[in-house]
Amino acid sequence: MPGLPEPAKKVAERVWAMGAEPQDEWARAFRQEVREQHPRFLTAVRADAQMLARLRGDRWQTSGGAGAAFQVLRLIVVGDSFFAQVCYRAKAALQRRRVPIVPRLFHRLAIITGQICIGDPAILEPGVHIPHGQVVVDTRCRIGTGVTLSPFTTIGRIAGKAGGPTLGSMVTVGTGAKVLGPITVGRGAVIGANAVVLEDVPDGAVVVGVPARIVSK
Numbered sequence: 001m002p003g004l005p006e007p008a009k010k011v012a013e014r015v016w017a018m019g020a021e022p023q024d025e026w027a028r029a030f031r032q033e034v035r036e037q038h039p040r041f042l043t044a045v046r047a048d049a050q051m052l053a054r055l056r057g058d059r060w061q062t063s064g065g066a067g068a069a070f071q072v073l074r075l076i077v078v079g080d081s082f083f084a085q086v087c088y089r090a091k092a093a094l095q096r097r098r099v100p101i102v103p104r105l106f107h108r109l110a111i112i113t114g115q116i117c118i119g120d121p122a123i124l125e126p127g128v129h130i131p132h133g134q135v136v137v138d139t140r141c142r143i144g145t146g147v148t149l150s151p152f153t154t155i156g157r158i159a160g161k162a163g164g165p166t167l168g169s170m171v172t173v174g175t176g177a178k179v180l181g182p183i184t185v186g187r188g189a190v191i192g193a194n195a196v197v198l199e200d201v202p203d204g205a206v207v208v209g210v211p212a213r214i215v216s217k
């Protein structure tokens with residue numbers, strides 16, 4: 001992240017990751033730098049819709065803007081939590097543009113309609129699959145394209161450590177799983193239902209249990 005000197009970033013990240021309000025200019029600047037990494041609204045919603053349609057087994061390729069808009073509207077109606085995901089995307093995109101207050105309303109709507117609670121410092125790349133809602137994603141973390149977040153999953157930080165997980169593309173997080181702390185889950189990994197993942201997971205590995213252990217690669 002350009003803009004801030006390295007020591008300033010470290011202090012600001014620690015303050016933020018511990019859940020404190022930014023106290024000074026450094027922390028505020030750091031927060032804005034992170035927010036500017038949120039994807040653009042239309043790019044994100046279109047990719048989310050394609051991913052959901054594809055994994056539902058629906059026709060997912062669309063031609064032109066009208067086809068994409070129809071797909072999004074259809075999924076808002078038939079998808080369990082797609083409306084909430086769109087509200088989250090609106091929140092993130094508005095924060096990116098430094099709009100005050102309105103992002104809070106979209107955040108509230110995402111929680112009310114789909115129990116999707118995604119904190120400000122989390123970056124979700126376009127094309128994240130949330131089939132049913134009921135997910136919590138918080139702290140500084142990054143969720144890659146094609147990641148599936150099943151119901152009752154939590155992606156967050158662990159006491160005493162700054163920062164959260166980085167999930168590579170096409171990771172599947174099983175229902176009830178928790179992925180905690182500044183760890184990396186490699187591309188295409190599968191996290192079993194109810195697993196608690198506290199350490200790095202290699203690309204393509206399947207992990208289960210508490211704490212999670214690798215059962216296959």
Ligand SMILES: CC(C)(COP(=O)(O)OP(=O)(O)OC[C@H]1O[C@@H](n2cnc3c(N)ncnc32)[C@H](O)[C@@H]1OP(=O)(O)O)[C@@H](O)C(=O)NCCC(=O)NCCS
Nearest residue numbers: 150151173174175190191192193194206207208209215216
């Ligand atoms: C993790 C998972 C993908 C494993 O699939 P798999 O690669 O076919 O693995 P297996 O079923 O052969 O199981 C391998 C071992 O892990 C164990 N295991 C599998 N899933 C487990 C889980 N969630 N928790 C604890 N142990 C698990 C099995 O008992 C087996 O143990 P053993 O070798 O001692 O007999 C699957 O069990 C799972 O949890 N999927 C998530 C499903 C889900 O959340 N769906 C979303 C619904 S909305």
